[in-house]
Amino acid sequence: MAVSEAAAKSGEARERLLQAAERCFVASGFHGARMAQIAKEARMSPGHIYHYFESKEQIIAEMVRAHVDEKQAMLESYERAGGRAVELMVENLEESVDSSTDPFWSALMLEMTAEATRNPAIASILRATDEEMKGRVLACLSEAVDADDLETRLELLIALFQGIGIRNILNPGLDKAAAVRLVRGVVEHLFPKSGSAAAESPRAPNKR
Amino acid sequence: MAVSEAAAKSGEARERLLQAAERCFVASGFHGARMAQIAKEARMSPGHIYHYFESKEQIIAEMVRAHVDEKQAMLESYERAGGRAVELMVENLEESVDSSTDPFWSALMLEMTAEATRNPAIASILRATDEEMKGRVLACLSEAVDADDLETRLELLIALFQGIGIRNILNPGLDKAAAVRLVRGVVEHLFPKSGSAAAESPRAPNKR
DNA sequence: GGAGATAGAATAAACGTTCGCTCTAATCAA
DNA sequence: TTGATTAGAGCGAACGTTTATTCTATCTCC
Numbered sequence: 355m356a357v358s359e360a361a362a363k364s365g366e367a368r369e370r371l372l373q374a375a376e377r378c379f380v381a382s383g384f385h386g387a388r389m390a391q392i393a394k395e396a397r398m399s400p401g402h403i404y405h406y407f408e409s410k411e412q413i414i415a416e417m418v419r420a421h422v423d424e425k426q427a428m429l430e431s432y433e434r435a436g437g438r439a440v441e442l443m444v445e446n447l448e449e450s451v452d453s454s455t456d457p458f459w460s461a462l463m464l465e466m467t468a469e470a471t472r473n474p475a476i477a478s479i480l481r482a483t484d485e486e487m488k489g490r491v492l493a494c495l496s497e498a499v500d501a502d503d504l505e506t507r508l509e510l511l512i513a514l515f516q517g518i519g520i521r522n523i524l525n526p527g528l529d530k531a532a533a534v535r536l537v538r539g540v541v542e543h544l545f546p547k548s549g550s551a552a553a554e555s556p557r558a559p560n561k562r
Numbered sequence: 563m564a565v566s567e568a569a570a571k572s573g574e575a576r577e578r579l580l581q582a583a584e585r586c587f588v589a590s591g592f593h594g595a596r597m598a599q600i601a602k603e604a605r606m607s608p609g610h611i612y613h614y615f616e617s618k619e620q621i622i623a624e625m626v627r628a629h630v631d632e633k634q635a636m637l638e639s640y641e642r643a644g645g646r647a648v649e650l651m652v653e654n655l656e657e658s659v660d661s662s663t664d665p666f667w668s669a670l671m672l673e674m675t676a677e678a679t680r681n682p683a684i685a686s687i688l689r690a691t692d693e694e695m696k697g698r699v700l701a702c703l704s705e706a707v708d709a710d711d712l713e714t715r716l717e718l719l720i721a722l723f724q725g726i727g728i729r730n731i732l733n734p735g736l737d738k739a740a741a742v743r744l745v746r747g748v749v750e751h752l753f754p755k756s757g758s759a760a761a762e763s764p765r766a767p768n769k770r
Numbered sequence: 771g772g773a774g775a776t777a778g779a780a781t782a783a784a785c786g787t788t789c790g791c792t793c794t795a796a797t798c799a800a
Numbered sequence: 801t802t803g804a805t806t807a808g809a810g811c812g813a814a815c816g817t818t819t820a821t822t823c824t825a826t827c828t829c830c
């Protein structure tokens with residue numbers, strides 16, 4: 355019990371540090387957050403941070419990785435749903451919108467994406483996960499949906515959710531209930547059930 | 563001609579500085595960009611920046627304001643379109659997607675929004691413009707579209723465009739032609755023509 | 771020669787990181 | 801059961817660098 359107790363304590367401190375850093379990053383941005391601030395938030399000395407992490411950069415990278423891993427876990431329920439993937443999506447829509455509009459999460463996502471535009475290390479973490487997740491979702495959807503451009507359809511869905519998160523920052527008064535109702539319509543428009551008509555070719559029946 | 567020439571020269575230098583700052587902000591972020599870097603990019607000494615701006619903060623604010631003003635100008639064509647607003651939107655879709663996916667613009671938008679989550683001055687600039695633009699677009703749409711929750715529909719459209727910009731950062735291989743085609747369908751789904759059926763109540767005809 | 775444009779050194783604060791130290795607790799020798 | 805040894809948690813002052821900003825001097829037209 356002796357050794358494991360120390361290890362547990364050490365692990366607990368490291369975790370506390372990561373969560374403190376996360377709060378600071380959301381409050382001040384990756385570059386605005388100061389090591390001293392993070393140390394204070396984690397209730398440890400600035401110097402001691404370097405027992406757990408080599409640099410601020412490494413804290414950022416590890417935090418990003420932890421979050422994308424967490425999102426991946428969510429995927430498994432869709433894979434189990436097989437051909438019922440779209441139905442599952444529609445059923446869970448309210449939850450999805452809620453998690454998209456969580457201010458903490460959307461601020462963090464924003465910060466991570468902004469960092470990815472200039473920090474190749476962060477970009478590659480984000481891109482790799484993104485690609486893997488998209489591939490797995492695509493595999494589910496291709497069983498359930500009968501439409502061309504399936505990958506682009508999925509892109510638009512992700513775009514919509516990420517966009518809703520951003521909109522909620524600029525306009526916190528967003529009517530979420532109405533949004534859920536309308537997104538449902540959009541999802542059913544983008545992912546028509548297999549065997550259904552009315553959506554194979556989305557070139558609209560208007561002139562030109 | 564003497565005074566105006568000097569003023570023009572001064573104005574030119576200020577403009578050059580703003581554009582240099584913009585490039586630096588995109589490359590390094592608001593907090594990552596250094597005054598020395600901006601000065602070098604604008605081909606002037608670091609100290610001279612303070613002839614034109616009181617602080618870095620003020621440069622950021624002014625740049626944000628310039629960009630939102632520019633976007634507002636685009637609005638007028640929609641107001642002139644009156645009841646044909648949706649048609650105009652559909653016709654200009656390719657252009658809209660192109661401008662959303664411009665890496666420079668989307669990175670800047672990302673940076674501005676991230677900054678807005680923690681800097682109240684930036685947040686209020688962004689929010690004020692956002693609200694005004696939304697109001698004006700809504701006025702056009704209410705003539706042309708027959709649907710409830712019109713404001714939320716517009717929110718979703720904006721969300722979709724902003725989201726596409728972000729997606730393009732994480733996945734530059736996005737098929738834009740397909741995206742345009744699909745977005746067209748979504749727009750027509752969200753904004754059914756006045757007098758058209760099939761969209762008054764978006765509660766989908768599925769069980770539960 | 772005078773006023774604004776411009777440069778570039780100077781400044782002072784703030785930053786991430788390092789370093790030397792203490793303290794606690796576990797392990798081991800006797 | 802002790803006393804010595806070791807390992808790592810933890811502290812906080814100090815370091816060297818970098819930063820935004822200020823200051824002073826020079827230059828350029830009128």
